[in-house]
Amino acid sequence: MKTYINGIGCVSAQKTFEGDFASAFETHENLNVLSVEAPPYKDYFSPIAARRMAKGVKNGIVASTIAMKESGLEMPDAIITGTGMGCIEDSDKFLKAIIDNNEEFLTPTSFIQSTHNTVAAQIALGLQCKAYNFTYVNAAVSFESALLDAKLQIDEGEANSTLIGAIDEMTDYTVSLFKLAGFIKKDSEAVFPVLDSKTSGTVFGEGATFFVLENTRKSSTYAEVKDVEIINEIALDLLAEKAEQFLKTNGLSVSDIDLLITGINGDAAFNDYYEALTSQFAGTSQAYYKHLSGEYNTASAFGLYVGANIIRSQQVPQILKSNNLSKPQYKHILLYNQYRGIDHSFTLISHVETP
Amino acid sequence: MEALKQELKGKIIEVLNLEDIAVADINDDDALFGDGLGLDSIDALELIVMLDKDYGIKLTDPKEGKNIFRSIDTMAEYITAHRTK
Amino acid sequence: MKVAITGMGIISAIGNSVEENYHALINSEKAITRIENIRTVHADVIKVGEIKKTNAELIEALGLPADNNFTRTALLGAFAAKQAVKDAGISDINEYKTGLISATSVGGMDTTEKHYYDYFTDESLVKYISAHDGGDVAQKIAEQIGLKGLVTTISTACSSAANAIMLGARLINAGKLDRVIVGGTDGLAKFTINGFKTLMILTDSYNTPFDNNRKGLNLGEAAAFLVLESDAMVKKANKKVLAYVSGFGNANDAFHQTASSENGEGAYLAMQKAFKLANLKPSDIDYINMHGTATPNNDLSEGRAVIRVFGEENVPDFSSTKAFTGHTLAAAAAIEAVYSVLALQNGVVYPNLNFETPMEEFNLIPQTTIKYKNIEHVLSNSFGFGGNCSTVIFSKS
Numbered sequence: 001m002k003t004y005i006n007g008i009g010c011v012s013a014q015k016t017f018e019g020d021f022a023s024a025f026e027t028h029e030n031l032n033v034l035s036v037e038a039p040p041y042k043d044y045f046s047p048i049a050a051r052r053m054a055k056g057v058k059n060g061i062v063a064s065t066i067a068m069k070e071s072g073l074e075m076p077d078a079i080i081t082g083t084g085m086g087c088i089e090d091s092d093k094f095l096k097a098i099i100d101n102n103e104e105f106l107t108p109t110s111f112i113q114s115t116h117n118t119v120a121a122q123i124a125l126g127l128q129c130k131a132y133n134f135t136y137v138n139a140a141v142s143f144e145s146a147l148l149d150a151k152l153q154i155d156e157g158e159a160n161s162t163l164i165g166a167i168d169e170m171t172d173y174t175v176s177l178f179k180l181a182g183f184i185k186k187d188s189e190a191v192f193p194v195l196d197s198k199t200s201g202t203v204f205g206e207g208a209t210f211f212v213l214e215n216t217r218k219s220s221t222y223a224e225v226k227d228v229e230i231i232n233e234i235a236l237d238l239l240a241e242k243a244e245q246f247l248k249t250n251g252l253s254v255s256d257i258d259l260l261i262t263g264i265n266g267d268a269a270f271n272d273y274y275e276a277l278t279s280q281f282a283g284t285s286q287a288y289y290k291h292l293s294g295e296y297n298t299a300s301a302f303g304l305y306v307g308a309n310i311i312r313s314q315q316v317p318q319i320l321k322s323n324n325l326s327k328p329q330y331k332h333i334l335l336y337n338q339y340r341g342i343d344h345s346f347t348l349i350s351h352v353e354t355p
Numbered sequence: 356m357e358a359l360k361q362e363l364k365g366k367i368i369e370v371l372n373l374e375d376i377a378v379a380d381i382n383d384d385d386a387l388f389g390d391g392l393g394l395d396s397i398d399a400l401e402l403i404v405m406l407d408k409d410y411g412i413k414l415t416d417p418k419e420g421k422n423i424f425r426s427i428d429t430m431a432e433y434i435t436a437h438r439t440k
Numbered sequence: 441m442k443v444a445i446t447g448m449g450i451i452s453a454i455g456n457s458v459e460e461n462y463h464a465l466i467n468s469e470k471a472i473t474r475i476e477n478i479r480t481v482h483a484d485v486i487k488v489g490e491i492k493k494t495n496a497e498l499i500e501a502l503g504l505p506a507d508n509n510f511t512r513t514a515l516l517g518a519f520a521a522k523q524a525v526k527d528a529g530i531s532d533i534n535e536y537k538t539g540l541i542s543a544t545s546v547g548g549m550d551t552t553e554k555h556y557y558d559y560f561t562d563e564s565l566v567k568y569i570s571a572h573d574g575g576d577v578a579q580k581i582a583e584q585i586g587l588k589g590l591v592t593t594i595s596t597a598c599s600s601a602a603n604a605i606m607l608g609a610r611l612i613n614a615g616k617l618d619r620v621i622v623g624g625t626d627g628l629a630k631f632t633i634n635g636f637k638t639l640m641i642l643t644d645s646y647n648t649p650f651d652n653n654r655k656g657l658n659l660g661e662a663a664a665f666l667v668l669e670s671d672a673m674v675k676k677a678n679k680k681v682l683a684y685v686s687g688f689g690n691a692n693d694a695f696h697q698t699a700s701s702e703n704g705e706g707a708y709l710a711m712q713k714a715f716k717l718a719n720l721k722p723s724d725i726d727y728i729n730m731h732g733t734a735t736p737n738n739d740l741s742e743g744r745a746v747i748r749v750f751g752e753e754n755v756p757d758f759s760s761t762k763a764f765t766g767h768t769l770a771a772a773a774a775i776e777a778v779y780s781v782l783a784l785q786n787g788v789v790y791p792n793l794n795f796e797t798p799m800e801e802f803n804l805i806p807q808t809t810i811k812y813k814n815i816e817h818v819l820s821n822s823f824g825f826g827g828n829c830s831t832v833i834f835s836k837s
Contacts, residue, residue, distance in 0.1 A: 098553070107638055108638040109401060111635035112639075112697050115825050117828060118697070128694050133692040133826070135595055137544075137594070141575075177569050180569065181570060183569075230592060400639065400640065403640075416640075
């Protein structure tokens with residue numbers, strides 16, 4: 001059976017929870033950490049219901065609600081999420097309390113919220129959904145693992161509809177650690193372009209992006225998900241060959257790809273992988289997104305949100321373009337991502353005629 | 356005990372992060388759990404820690420909380436009888 | 441749908457290898473002790489299933505360089521995964537489409553919690569920052585076994601490793617992988633000790649699964665991995681098959697974030713799914729390795745679910761092995777998978793230790809002494825926070 005993206009909900013550093021796609025996109029090159037543009041949470045749940053919800057849980061519930069509403073899905077056959085670090089705000093809070101209070105007077109809420117599958121669990125609780133419920137926590141392929149699992153379920157006829165999502169949070173403490181470790185660009189650089197950056201480190205972000213994947217086409221269908229592959233390590237000189245193999249198993253070659261979307265994140269230390277692909281696909285239209293979403297383990301879900309919108313509208317907004325080529329039609333889009341040289345993923349989506 | 360009851364209402368709102376609720380909204384004999392305010396077993400654990408931290412009362416069996424936390428009235432009575440702080 | 445198991449590796453409080461674990465199980469040698477490797481104010485009021493090897497000893501056993509940034513969870517995982525790969529007779533791990541599906545709940549927290557403030561004053565600790573997340577554990581294991589391919593991690597609390605086994609089996613059946621290393625690992629950490637303490641579900645003594653006076657669980661630490669291979673791979677290399685994964689199911693209780701529902705709905709649904717997939721009936725099960733954490737809530741809920749599935753008069757021999765090892769969280773379903781395979785191979789039902797008084801709610805008496813009999817099918821349950829309920833059925837043939 002085929003896998004269609006029929007609904008998307010996105011909470012990000014851009015105003016993506018409402019309005020036309022890309023209409024409110026803005027770059028902030030003076031920031032090396034992008035915080036979420038918060039949706040009106042009160043429209044989605046009461047403050048009492050939210051009393052112990054972590055930031056990631058709130059964003060996840062909003063994004064999943066939007067995705068389900070758009071697709072008209074009421075009860076999924078599976079709920080699958082991906083997160084790189086889980087709800088770290090609560091995790092940091094509990095840890096700090098342990099250390100500061102010498103293990104006394106600790107309360108359970110932040111511990112419970114720090115378990116990685118809490119978003120998937122709370123969505124299931126809210127929907128009273130007793131179906132399959134998995135959470136993947138594997139750095140930059142956390143979301144792709146969820147996507148792969150969901151597609152496998154639909155391929156094998158185990159599910160007709162799945163709700164999948166990606167969630168990650170940023171906190172002050174983690175930002176300070178990442179700056180210390182050199183994962184985030186140095187404050188002293190003052191300007192943080194993501195394209196053609198000469199310095200190491202990235203611009204960090206946070207967000208939640210959810211998709212409804214089903215085996216039927218609807219008027220809300222964005223795209224067909226053709227394939228997704230995850231590889232933990234690829235030698236640089238073998239990357240181009242890997243990309244070709246991936247396309248070949250799907251009956252395509254480099255020239256069939258109308259748009260390449262990469263997870264370019266401004267980290268010069270690991271940009272050679274992205275450079276290898278952008279030159280392999282030099283004849284294709286190219287786009288990027290992490291200057292809008294920021295980098296985080298599941299930012300590639302924002303990339304899929306971007307790709308799905310582009311393939312449905314058949315237009316690439318200027319703010320997303322990373323080269324000057326346009327195509328008359330966007331039939332096949334290839335997404336590629338990696339983080340710090342490992343956790344590579346290829347995702348292939350194709351245009352679909354909607355009924 | 357009146358002052359303690361008002362104090363407890365404020366603490367419950369703060370400790371449990373009940374954003375849209377004011378002290379005036381909670382009546383002394385309102386059911387806190389189940390149908391009343393709608394608190395659950397995790398909230399009960401939070402209140403058990405509050406009893407220890409603010410009033411020096413240590414509960415070892417979480418099931419004891421069921422009766423103590425029935426309402427502001429029952430909480431105030433229990434605390435008055437057992438507080439060590 | 442059967443998927444062959446061709447290798448296993450394990451390290452737990454009761455042993456550093458498959459043989460050592462089996463020896464402890466058949467000799468009722470539980471390993472619930474006072475915590476030694478971690479300084480905690482709770483040391484007098486908890487007991488744990490601690491692996492007595494220190495991180496330094498594990499580093500030496502793995503032959504790691506001095507400047508490594510392995511967390512305890514990663515050390516344990518690598519230790520067990522290497523054993524499994526060796527046991528399966530794999531020499532060139534990348535020769536076929538091979539994957540690694542790991543599971544963890546602690547990740548690198550065992551290390552992060554030691555250096556929370558120190559990172560900013562001690563430069564030598566900065567290397568551990570990248571080792572905090574779950575993904576790092578899997579990547580370290582992959583590097584240790586030399587694997588380049590599909591590597592991912594599942595984190596659904598205490599059902600994690602069962603879910604890793606499930607995904608592995610599905611990927612093999614769908615032809616996406618020829619073989620896959622599946623399992624889980626979790627090291628003890630102050631974070632989890634304190635977390636469970638706030639939920640008031642730890643016992644200050646030895647855990648007593650399915651006992652009417654049970655007070656809670658003992659935490660433990662462990663790692664275990666199994667190698668699953670396709671029929672084609674087994675035939676090609678004429679591999680010895682240890683047992684089969686013949687059925688599985690995952691369902692959500694959707695009742696509460698940490699507690700299980702009164703009638704064990706999620707557990708019931710997971711078991712039903714597993715039977716359906718395995719094309720087996722409840723009467724085919726010879727032994728149930730229960731989740732059996734000895735919390736008041738779990739054992740009641742799981743007991744009810746088991747009765748719903750099997751009928752109170754027809755529940756097969758069952759026991760929880762957590763009285764031996766403690767509750768090893770994301771590794772639990774993996775070590776219990778190893779124990780299930782050993783049960784099939786050796787025809788043994790392990791004793792449910794520390795049992796004295798039957799639960800008053802129903803008539804379920806666990807097997808309290810070791811019992812030898814032919815075992816064709818074992819059902820293994822693992823339930824995690826967030827209502828995550830998983831069942832795996834293992835079969836001899």
